[in-house]
Amino acid sequence: MKRSNNPAGTNPARTRREALGLLGGAALLGATSRSVFAQRSDDVLTEALVLRDPDVPAAGNPDGDINIVEWFDYNCPYCRKIAPEIQQVVQDDGKIRLVLKDWPILGEVSKFGARMALAAKYQDKYMAAHEAMIGVSSRLTEPRIRELLSGAGIDMDRLNRDAATNAKAIDTILARNHDQAVAFGFKGTPSFIVGKFRVPGILTMAEFEMVIADARKAKKSN
Numbered sequence: 001m002k003r004s005n006n007p008a009g010t011n012p013a014r015t016r017r018e019a020l021g022l023l024g025g026a027a028l029l030g031a032t033s034r035s036v037f038a039q040r041s042d043d044v045l046t047e048a049l050v051l052r053d054p055d056v057p058a059a060g061n062p063d064g065d066i067n068i069v070e071w072f073d074y075n076c077p078y079c080r081k082i083a084p085e086i087q088q089v090v091q092d093d094g095k096i097r098l099v100l101k102d103w104p105i106l107g108e109v110s111k112f113g114a115r116m117a118l119a120a121k122y123q124d125k126y127m128a129a130h131e132a133m134i135g136v137s138s139r140l141t142e143p144r145i146r147e148l149l150s151g152a153g154i155d156m157d158r159l160n161r162d163a164a165t166n167a168k169a170i171d172t173i174l175a176r177n178h179d180q181a182v183a184f185g186f187k188g189t190p191s192f193i194v195g196k197f198r199v200p201g202i203l204t205m206a207e208f209e210m211v212i213a214d215a216r217k218a219k220k221s222n
Helices: 012-031 047-051 077-093 108-123 126-134 142-151 156-165 167-184 205-221
Strands: 058-060 066-072 096-102 191-194 197-199
Touching: 047 066, 047 167, 066 077, 066 167, 066 205, 077 096, 077 126, 077 205, 096 108, 096 167, 108 126, 108 142, 108 156, 108 167, 126 142, 142 156, 156 167, 167 191, 191 205, 197 205
Parallel strands: 066 096
Antiparallel strands: 058 096, 066 191, 191 197
């Protein structure tokens, strides 16, 4: 079955309500020392692999007390719509580390964009590539992606070389991101982990702030 980029299969307002309902349950789980993370070192859902995968780019405060992990697709309109709000929350809070998990589930162009973004990290330009692609309002194509990346100051000749040379490593990252999303039960993009809470849908800025506050309370209580 083709995945939808509206995880609840309905309108965004209902998605947010359901997500917050799940968070309420997660808070109760936290009180009994349970977590969304697995304990086995060979499991894709270990805290280290989800929050601190050295191959996955992160933004915000590297020493932040709360992690927000986002699984996204560059051709997902909801991902593009919420991106400025997430950036604003991270900037205003100042103590959040944002982990960016490329999850290209909307076709071959999405896979191309994700691979190009991850290849850009070899010239320290992942965030430039990410912002260039997540910041557009229209559906992406391969020529448009190349145009955006070139306009973002990325060396395209080097990008092509890095994408080819590191193709296996990049596909391994994408496969790990996918396996984690599936293991968490996510059905589409965007999906999040906030602290140790699972958020399978989009939230408003105010709701993100509420969830972050709850995650901090849960962290202090454990």
